[in-house]
Amino acid sequence: MSRCLISKAEVQSFVQRCMEAVGTKPHHAQSLAEVLVEGDHRGHYSHGLNRMDMYVKDVQSGICSVVGEPLVEKETVATALVDGQNLLGPVVGNFCMKLALKKAKEAGIGWVVARGSNHYGIAGYYSMQALKENMIGMSFTNTSPLVVPTRGKECTLGTNPISVAAPANNGDSFVLDMATSAVALGKIELHHRRGEEIPIGWGQDSDGKLTPDPSQVLSGGGLVPIGGCEATGGYKGYGLGMMVEVFCGVLAGAEFSNRVRTWKVTDKEANLGQCFVAIDPSAFAPGFTDRMSELLLIQRNLDPAEAGAPVLTAGDPERENIRKCDKLGGIPYHLNVVTHMGL
Amino acid sequence: MSRCLISKAEVQSFVQRCMEAVGTKPHHAQSLAEVLVEGDHRGHYSHGLNRMDMYVKDVQSGICSVVGEPLVEKETVATALVDGQNLLGPVVGNFCMKLALKKAKEAGIGWVVARGSNHYGIAGYYSMQALKENMIGMSFTNTSPLVVPTRGKECTLGTNPISVAAPANNGDSFVLDMATSAVALGKIELHHRRGEEIPIGWGQDSDGKLTPDPSQVLSGGGLVPIGGCEATGGYKGYGLGMMVEVFCGVLAGAEFSNRVRTWKVTDKEANLGQCFVAIDPSAFAPGFTDRMSELLLIQRNLDPAEAGAPVLTAGDPERENIRKCDKLGGIPYHLNVVTHMGL
Numbered sequence: 001m002s003r004c005l006i007s008k009a010e011v012q013s014f015v016q017r018c019m020e021a022v023g024t025k026p027h028h029a030q031s032l033a034e035v036l037v038e039g040d041h042r043g044h045y046s047h048g049l050n051r052m053d054m055y056v057k058d059v060q061s062g063i064c065s066v067v068g069e070p071l072v073e074k075e076t077v078a079t080a081l082v083d084g085q086n087l088l089g090p091v092v093g094n095f096c097m098k099l100a101l102k103k104a105k106e107a108g109i110g111w112v113v114a115r116g117s118n119h120y121g122i123a124g125y126y127s128m129q130a131l132k133e134n135m136i137g138m139s140f141t142n143t144s145p146l147v148v149p150t151r152g153k154e155c156t157l158g159t160n161p162i163s164v165a166a167p168a169n170n171g172d173s174f175v176l177d178m179a180t181s182a183v184a185l186g187k188i189e190l191h192h193r194r195g196e197e198i199p200i201g202w203g204q205d206s207d208g209k210l211t212p213d214p215s216q217v218l219s220g221g222g223l224v225p226i227g228g229c230e231a232t233g234g235y236k237g238y239g240l241g242m243m244v245e246v247f248c249g250v251l252a253g254a255e256f257s258n259r260v261r262t263w264k265v266t267d268k269e270a271n272l273g274q275c276f277v278a279i280d281p282s283a284f285a286p287g288f289t290d291r292m293s294e295l296l297l298i299q300r301n302l303d304p305a306e307a308g309a310p311v312l313t314a315g316d317p318e319r320e321n322i323r324k325c326d327k328l329g330g331i332p333y334h335l336n337v338v339t340h341m342g343l
Numbered sequence: 344m345s346r347c348l349i350s351k352a353e354v355q356s357f358v359q360r361c362m363e364a365v366g367t368k369p370h371h372a373q374s375l376a377e378v379l380v381e382g383d384h385r386g387h388y389s390h391g392l393n394r395m396d397m398y399v400k401d402v403q404s405g406i407c408s409v410v411g412e413p414l415v416e417k418e419t420v421a422t423a424l425v426d427g428q429n430l431l432g433p434v435v436g437n438f439c440m441k442l443a444l445k446k447a448k449e450a451g452i453g454w455v456v457a458r459g460s461n462h463y464g465i466a467g468y469y470s471m472q473a474l475k476e477n478m479i480g481m482s483f484t485n486t487s488p489l490v491v492p493t494r495g496k497e498c499t500l501g502t503n504p505i506s507v508a509a510p511a512n513n514g515d516s517f518v519l520d521m522a523t524s525a526v527a528l529g530k531i532e533l534h535h536r537r538g539e540e541i542p543i544g545w546g547q548d549s550d551g552k553l554t555p556d557p558s559q560v561l562s563g564g565g566l567v568p569i570g571g572c573e574a575t576g577g578y579k580g581y582g583l584g585m586m587v588e589v590f591c592g593v594l595a596g597a598e599f600s601n602r603v604r605t606w607k608v609t610d611k612e613a614n615l616g617q618c619f620v621a622i623d624p625s626a627f628a629p630g631f632t633d634r635m636s637e638l639l640l641i642q643r644n645l646d647p648a649e650a651g652a653p654v655l656t657a658g659d660p661e662r663e664n665i666r667k668c669d670k671l672g673g674i675p676y677h678l679n680v681v682t683h684m685g686l
Contacts, residue, residue: 074626074627076450076451076452076626077420077421077450077451078420078421078450078451078452079450079451079452079622079623079626079627081626081627081628107419107420107421107422107450108419108420108421108422108454109419109421109422109452109454111451111452111622113627113628115628136589136594149642149645149654150654150655151645151647151648151649151652151653151654151655152642152645152646152647152648152654153645153646153647153648154645154646156641156642156645162583164586164589166589166593174585174589176582176583176585176586178579178582182570182575182576183576199574199575200575201571201575201576202575204648207648208647208648208649209648226569226570226576226579226580227525227569227570227571227576227580228544228570228571228575231542232525232542232543232544232545232571233525233526233544233569233570235655235657236521236569237569237570238657239519239521239657240505240519240583242517242519242638242642242656242657243507243519245638246479246507246509246517246635246638249634249638250509250631250634250635250638251479251622251624251627251628251631252627252628253627253628253629253630253634256634256637256638257637257638257641257642258641279422279454279594280422281594283417283419283422283424284417284422284424284456284594284595284596285424285456285458285594285595285596286596287596288593288594291592291593291596291599292589292593294600295585295588295589295592295593295599295600298499298600298601299492299495299499299585299600302492302494302495302496302497302499303495303496303497304494304495304496304551305494305495305496305547305550305551305552306494306551309494310494311492311493311494311495312493312494312578313585314578314581314582314585
């Protein structure tokens with residue numbers, strides 16, 4: 001048996017206990033656990049329990065702080081600059097998103113930027129907090145350099161994700177949560193472990209050539225921006241990765257581009273830049289959620305090019321995964337993840 | 344001779360006179376002319392003089408209005424909903440961007456959404472207005488359906504561009520201005536006219552299959568979102584196109600998705616939705632333009648994968664085109680464009 005089913009509550013409690021054991025404050029440990037559980041529940045296993053040891057080590061080594069709370073450094077009625085105080089990413093993220101929502105209630109929009117943050121899990125966790133308030137939410141973060149700019153051969157940008165969540169009627173929603181690289185690093189690693197080739201357009205070798213060989217990507221090469229090579233529009237994905245860097249590291253005065261520490265090398269504080277936005281649709285035209293529902297329905301009702309592969313909207317695959325978990329009564333994990341974490 | 348050189352001033356004056364001849368108010372005609380000249384000057388000929396007849400016809404037929412000015416329908420200190428009054432896109436765009444900049448000066452950010460608008464030319468024209476104020480600018484518009492959602496075979500989304508401009512030191516800047524389709528329709532048309540194949544990932548046929556044949560794309564097929572097919576991440580480009588629709592048609596209460604009128608069919612008012620944003624970096628960490636300059640420099644200084652193909656940043660190709668025009672002393676046009684327009 002290579003799979004085992006664990007309840008959300010058990011994963012939550014396990015992560016909390018692990019984080020508390022290394023000195024994390026209980027409510028900070030709870031915040032981190034919630035993001036990781038949500039990652040797994042939505043089917044993004046690369047951003048869930050699987051990553052817990054990274055957070056444990058960061059706290060244990062002291063490279064990530066457990067002291068204090070995030071601080072507002074500067075603010076207007078609609079904006080804020082937050083000092084994340086080198087606390088766990090989800091602690092900073094929750095603080096900023098709450099502030100963005102509060103500002104959006106007053107001013108129609110809240111645009112909050114954080115410096116001194118750490119890995120915050122799935123970007124969608126923060127944007128989706130806006131849905132409960134019937135607002136649009138957005139979240140962006142820079143990350144360690146893994147992506148090579150178009151025409152280059154060196155990684156200078158992170159996978160810099162973009163997440164946008166917008167509420168529709170009856171609990172339905174649009175939830176975009178995407179890296180600005182063609183794929184996440186985890187997908188390359190998975191093909192590598194399986195000895196499988198990767199599609200052309202996912203990664204390149206150390207000479208800057210697209211390659212089907214995942215080992216070339218992992219040793220001296222890098223991820224390719226969305227769009228692939230220059231001819232197929234990869235410069236657009238590169239531009240979007242840069243946009244995220246403008247909103248995050250540059251606006252926040254945090255690390256940015258190739259100054260962010262190397263992936264999995266914790267030789268210095270991460271000092272990530274992150275950006276959180278809330279927009280109140282009631283400040284614009286009435287009937288927002290009706291139109292959102294129709295926008296989603298138009299796409300979902302399309303005749304698919306291949307029978308059995310229905311046209312989806314952003315967030316649908318995750319919704320399906322959540323339904324699957326809830327039917328099973330827990331989250332199905334590969335046994336080696338559970339064993340590795342000692343759960 | 345197939346090329347001729349025309350000064351910016353001459354193109355500006357010609358477009359103004361044409362628009363005024365069909366009843367456009369002088370200052371509205373001037374606004375449109377400025378956007379078209381800027382499109383050509385930046386090398387985006389598909390959004391310049393080449394498109395003038397479309398605007399002339401829209402005004403001549405009365406499907407686009409020349410009466411009144413855009414109106415603020417609803418506002419907060421940081422947001423506004425504007426009724427574009429079915430005026431020319433650049434008239435609405437300039438009104439909204441000016442308002443967004445004013446709000447950003449007061450509140451750190453201005454987020455302005457317009458309904459009742461028309462084609463507004465290059466998206467970058469509006470985002471770049473923020474550069475003069477040392478602010479970040481953004482602009483988004485929905486457009487007639489030309490793009491097929493991943494797994495579908497019918498066009499339900501426009502090329503829905505995203506533009507983000509951010510100031511660096513000494514007049515340098517980052518100017519992203521991109522359709523959320525892999526390429527613009529104009530590029531497919533160009534290959535078709537030349538009898539050339541298109542790269543796989545640009546367009547698909549009426550069965551939803553990627554095709555190298557531009558005629559298949561133009562007759563019943565459609566453009567593919569950035570990222571190409573599902574395996575190479577096309578669902579991300581599709582998600583970004585939807586995001587633009589959320590900010591534009593849905594937030595504004597304008598037409599959206601496949602309800603926007605068919606491209607080049609002017610059977611009803613366009614009622615496009617558009618979104619304009621200004622962000623004041625001084626509301627965040629000090630030293631924004633220094634960091635922007637460094638971000639740009641890091642990429643530009645990279646060792647290129649191929650000698651002679653330097654790593655660029657968004658806006659660099661346009662800057663080069665402007666330099667070329669200014670050296671020539673005008674904008675080089677293909678003679679058939681000039682003849683067709685009667686300049």
